Amino acid sequence: MPRNLDEERRQTLAGMPPLVKSPPSLDHEDALDEHRHGRDPNDLHPITGTLNPSYLDSCVTCENAAFDEALRGSRDKILYRLTICGELCMGLFTTSTAPDSSVPTTSTAHIVESGSPERKEILLGHVLATKTRNELISTDDMAVPDNWREKPHDAARPVGHQEDGRTVAIHSLAVLPEYQKRGLGRTLLKAYVQRIQNAGVADRIAIITHDHLVPFYEAVGFVNRGLSKNDFQGVKWVDMVLEFPSTGAAVGGLARQLSEDD
Template sequence: MSNYTADESAADQPINGFKPSSSVEAFSLPATGDDLSRLSARGDFSMANGIPLEEMSDDDDEEEEVDEDYVAVDHADINEVPYWFRRPAVHQRTKLDNLHPFVQVLTVSNVDDCVSVETAFPEQERCTREKFVYRLDRCPELCLGLFTLPILGENQPKPRPTLIGHIVATRTSTPFVTDKSMELPANWQMERRTVENGETVGHDEYGSTIAIHSLAVLPEHQGKQVASTLMKSYIQRIREAQIAERISIISHDHLVPFYESFGFENRGPSNCQFGGGGWTNLVLDFI
């Protein structure tokens, strides 16, 4: 499920609800391969471990692409090269830049923050505090948050970063998000795995599908590209870590174009009855 606003998707309309419901140095992924921390070590995606997103903007990507199109120029003729051809790209600050954002993996210490962000959803579609405790305890490496931290004046105490958007997920062995995958196992603190009618309840550590249960953004920060920034970061992390065959999510119809813009495919109506039903299956395959 998800909640954010219009300019974060191809459709420019405020987003008021979506979601199926549903932390760790760097981005470690136990039971799924090497730690995602190697991503930040490679330096090709600097959004891990609290590094400001401003250092990894779309403009940077555009500059690299433009550089590849430059042609060799004889220095003796440099004055004949048009100014527009040589000048560096100008970065225009956005509403997101003004938040001085950074993303990092969530932990159980962020439960209350996640509960606050989740209020962006209609009450019947919100993840409960108990489910956040379970998911951030059992598979924090699959949960990502976008935080804001203001620039401090001289001698000002360092404030606690504010979580303004999150993606919370678990694993499942099915290709789609299901009601069972969204449930809270009754004895999860005592039992590592709970199976009912052949399907794992909640997080299935052996599952090859990443089931996103919540993509939410605080209402006051919707319309600032928070959701799209989170989703881009999340997809790149999972894709490069090669720890899943696909990412799956359920969405209401008005958010389908948003997910399709990231490569998700519409797989038709979902059987999930969570929050009253009416969901659409969306899948991003990596294989």
């Protein structure tokens, strides 16, 4: 039976130390031990979590930093996706008590917990997605319905998120430029694939991408389906799809493969 994604707020990333919403508070002796072993409590601690509208400003900032103006998602699109199907959207965060003010999303960071207001949760990257009844992403799948605020879950609507769809359509995989070239995009995508797969809410994940990024997605298990009919912004896109195995054993095998390849 499909699991409720919204109940699974945090997920450990394969191949990294155990990750929690926030590193435990350090007392004096713990802090000294961290110092003796050369570990800085404010080092990068990547964690993942589902998103909601409270992350709008951080997601807009990340999207604007990662993409050219013509290709980035608008504020309205991002708000729509975070509101209607935030459980399908995932953020990659780090936490710090002394965040780098030069990182664009620092100014919109969340306080991790009320008991430790100095520790902030800073968005480094995100996946924004909806569901569609199509196997491949169409232009209509990328659209925002005009009346979505008045009728947020109109099942008869042919555009935007379709809750009964069995394809998760990724519209954005973004990582802040300051944190690119560290493997975080691949780590985020693999964590996302595992989460959607384990939840059983879809049969596949689809994305449209540029030619030069095809090997990146193939390395995570996506298959090149050729040139897309989607002509968003007049760009030639490539359709890529990752199909989930239908048996439990196969699902487990794919999860192990993704972990081993990390």
